[in-house]
Amino acid sequence: xxxxxxxxxxxxxxxxxxxxxxxxxxxxxxxxxxxxxxxxxxxxxxxxxxxxxxxxxxxxxxxxxxxxxxxxxxxxxxxxxxxxxxxxxxxxxxxxxxxxxxxxxxxxxxxxxxxxxxxxxxxxxxxxxxxxxxxxxxxxxxxxxxxxxxxxxxxxxxxxxxxxxxxxxxxxxxxxxxxxxxxxxxxxxxxxxxxxxxxxxxxx
Amino acid sequence: xxxxxxxxxxxxxxxxxxxxxxxxxxxxxxxxxxxxxxxxxxxxxxxxxxxxxxxxxxxxxxxxxxxxxxxxxxxxxxxxxxxxxxxxxxxxxxxxxxxxxxxxxxxxxxxxxxxxxxxxxxxxxxxxxxxxxxxxxxxxxxxxxxxxxxxxxxxxxxxxxxxxxxxxxxxxxxxxxxxxxxxxxxxxxxxxxxxxxxxxxxxxxxxxxxxxxxxxxxxx
Numbered sequence: 001x002x003x004x005x006x007x008x009x010x011x012x013x014x015x016x017x018x019x020x021x022x023x024x025x026x027x028x029x030x031x032x033x034x035x036x037x038x039x040x041x042x043x044x045x046x047x048x049x050x051x052x053x054x055x056x057x058x059x060x061x062x063x064x065x066x067x068x069x070x071x072x073x074x075x076x077x078x079x080x081x082x083x084x085x086x087x088x089x090x091x092x093x094x095x096x097x098x099x100x101x102x103x104x105x106x107x108x109x110x111x112x113x114x115x116x117x118x119x120x121x122x123x124x125x126x127x128x129x130x131x132x133x134x135x136x137x138x139x140x141x142x143x144x145x146x147x148x149x150x151x152x153x154x155x156x157x158x159x160x161x162x163x164x165x166x167x168x169x170x171x172x173x174x175x176x177x178x179x180x181x182x183x184x185x186x187x188x189x190x191x192x193x194x195x196x197x198x199x200x201x202x203x204x
Numbered sequence: 205x206x207x208x209x210x211x212x213x214x215x216x217x218x219x220x221x222x223x224x225x226x227x228x229x230x231x232x233x234x235x236x237x238x239x240x241x242x243x244x245x246x247x248x249x250x251x252x253x254x255x256x257x258x259x260x261x262x263x264x265x266x267x268x269x270x271x272x273x274x275x276x277x278x279x280x281x282x283x284x285x286x287x288x289x290x291x292x293x294x295x296x297x298x299x300x301x302x303x304x305x306x307x308x309x310x311x312x313x314x315x316x317x318x319x320x321x322x323x324x325x326x327x328x329x330x331x332x333x334x335x336x337x338x339x340x341x342x343x344x345x346x347x348x349x350x351x352x353x354x355x356x357x358x359x360x361x362x363x364x365x366x367x368x369x370x371x372x373x374x375x376x377x378x379x380x381x382x383x384x385x386x387x388x389x390x391x392x393x394x395x396x397x398x399x400x401x402x403x404x405x406x407x408x409x410x411x412x413x414x415x416x417x418x419x420x421x422x423x424x
Contacts, residue, residue, distance in 0.1 A: 034227050037233075038226060049258050051252065051408070052256050052409065053252050053254040055405055057398050057405075151387040153383055161252045161254075
């Protein structure tokens with residue numbers, strides 16, 4: 001290198017060479033840009049897929065002979081009311097109306113509390129998971145969700161969500177009956193709801 | 205003895221390889237990205253702990269707006285073409301071939317059958333300005349309910365396409381509603397579905413932390 005420089009300085013007759021420009025381009029900003037775009041596309045593709053919550057509705061035509069009756073003491077009925085309030089009662093014959101909200105301290109506690117009491121009377125069903133072979137316990141408790149006309153969509157999703165969180169497997173979305181609406185208005189009157197009336201209400 | 209000078213290395217790194225890799229990845233993500241289809245109406249879905257993702261199979265989306273208007277959207281150009289042909293014949297909608305083609309590539313719609321021709325003739329910007337009243341639902345007679353007919357026919361069309369080998373899956377029914385949609389509006393749609401024996405469907409929700417898992421992480 002040094003020799004070459006000397007030669008260039010001293011040599012008059014030396015050929016004038018075009019200065020060779022470096023062909024290197026700084027690619028750092030390009031890489032920056034590329035990674036920024038990668039991040040953008042990665043996030044938009046994975047986040048574009050919405051989450052879903054599968055729902056199975058009861059069939060319209062229920063065969064009364066094959067339908068299994070559930071014991072009153074296993075049932076918790078939730079009635080979703082206006083202003084994010086949940087009214088609930090247990091069983092039917094000596095039902096007492098109470099209300100709560102959708103928070104972790106509210107509805108979840110009510111369900112877990114009922115679940116504990118059901119477990120004492122009816123031991124949890126033990127089933128092995130088909131895939132993993134893991135033992136799982138299913139509560140025999142049933143929850144009936146009945147939204148009133150003042151409930152909003154979010155309330156239903158929240159109620160379904162609580163079922164999942166508290167691991168209640170048997171729950172159903174049903175139409176609310178006039179008797180129950182009356183019960184919300186006048187809790188002291190009690191719920192006079194015969195089996196025939198329940199079947200009729202469920203069919204509506 | 206001369207002092208030992210540490211050799212100064214050039215701080216620039218050759219970025220060419222990194223550039224190659226990043227652009228390769230970029231190309232991959234651009235090609236796999238799916239354009240988000242235009243929504244008929246913007247809804248704010250409620251959150252849930254459900255982690256299930258929407259399957260890649262064909263979806264039939266029922267959109268219920270805050271006001272309770274119902275919009276219908278389904279994927280699959282071939283299915284839509286078949287569906288609109290059938291609907292046009294059976295309900296004499298009077299659509300031209302051009303309008304049918306428009307339907308097959310359009311997105312969600314929320315107009316009564318009688319107004320479909322006008323809706324298809326409108327340009328996308330005009331459609332946004334049009335007052336879409338939603339698909340009418342007859343809660344008493346399921347045979348008269350336009351929504352029930354559309355869903356039923358769309359499923360049949362998809363089934364036919366599956367038979368022909370154009371598509372691989374039957375429709376997955378998806379219900380998407382705003383969190384403030386009143387329950388009666390949602391109920392009408394759910395009842396329509398159960399009336400035509402669709403007892404399994406999915407609710408679209410946004411993600412929310414699962415309290416059980418959060419507690420496990422916190423060590424409670």
